[in-house]
Amino acid sequence: MTSIAAQLAAVRAEYERLPDGLRQHVERVAAEARDLALRWDLDPARVELAAWGHDLFRAHPPAEQLRLAEEAGIPITDVDRREPVLLHGPIAAVVLRERFRVTDDEALAAVRDHTLGAPEMPLIAKVILLADKFEPRKRKRDPVLRQLRRLARRDLDTALLCWADWKWVQERTHGWASHPAHWAARTRWVREHRLDRAMPPILPLDPADPDFPPAE
Numbered sequence: 001m002t003s004i005a006a007q008l009a010a011v012r013a014e015y016e017r018l019p020d021g022l023r024q025h026v027e028r029v030a031a032e033a034r035d036l037a038l039r040w041d042l043d044p045a046r047v048e049l050a051a052w053g054h055d056l057f058r059a060h061p062p063a064e065q066l067r068l069a070e071e072a073g074i075p076i077t078d079v080d081r082r083e084p085v086l087l088h089g090p091i092a093a094v095v096l097r098e099r100f101r102v103t104d105d106e107a108l109a110a111v112r113d114h115t116l117g118a119p120e121m122p123l124i125a126k127v128i129l130l131a132d133k134f135e136p137r138k139r140k141r142d143p144v145l146r147q148l149r150r151l152a153r154r155d156l157d158t159a160l161l162c163w164a165d166w167k168w169v170q171e172r173t174h175g176w177a178s179h180p181a182h183w184a185a186r187t188r189w190v191r192e193h194r195l196d197r198a199m200p201p202i203l204p205l206d207p208a209d210p211d212f213p214p215a216e
């Protein structure tokens with residue numbers, strides 16, 4: 001068993017062999033994720049490890065990503081075959097566990113699901129996914145991502161749902177397919193949001209409240 005610090009050092013060293021642009025993106029994501037970690041009371045060392053791990057295979061050629069995914073026994077859909085880049089998170093999660101001896105299951109889930117999301121995500125996975133989407137370079141290009149960053153400070157689940165809506169609009173606008181794994185996640189988030197909205201009030205209604213009885 002190795003310490004998180006040793007795992008992080010080994011993962012960071014990998015970036016010496018990867019493009020500078022990718023390392024710079026990962027540095028921006030790590031900074032953004034540390035900031036969210038503080039807000040949401042997450043261990044900064046675990047967040048740092050997941051942030052550095054998330055894009056280890058992002059710059060690998062598509063044929064290599066397909067080969068590695070097959071080797072690792074990762075399920076591959078038709079959408080993945082058309083766009084093997086979608087496999088870089090799942091590949092990284094397997095390699096981090098097997099080669100870098102990372103045993104933090106939640107950090108590994110954060111790496112695996114950072115591109116598409118998942119129906120159930122631990123806090124650290126929500127933080128990594130969102131930090132990856134609105135790191136400074138990306139939010140500079142799109143004002144919606146600046147709003148998403150503000151929202152993530154108040155409510156991570158609503159921020160995820162808004163990101164999924166934004167992504168849906170992007171996909172329909174450009175004629176891109178929706179990945180089935182993302183669609184499964186999105187469907188769950190929408191259902192949870194509706195259940196949450198339909199919950200009875202936490203406190204009994206107060207007749208002195210100007211909203212009593214509730215407006216139709």
Ligand SMILES: [Fe+2]
Pocket residue numbers: 054055058088089114115132
């Ligand atoms: Fe990525």
Ligand SMILES: [Fe+2]
Pocket residue numbers: 025029054055132
């Ligand atoms: Fe990324």
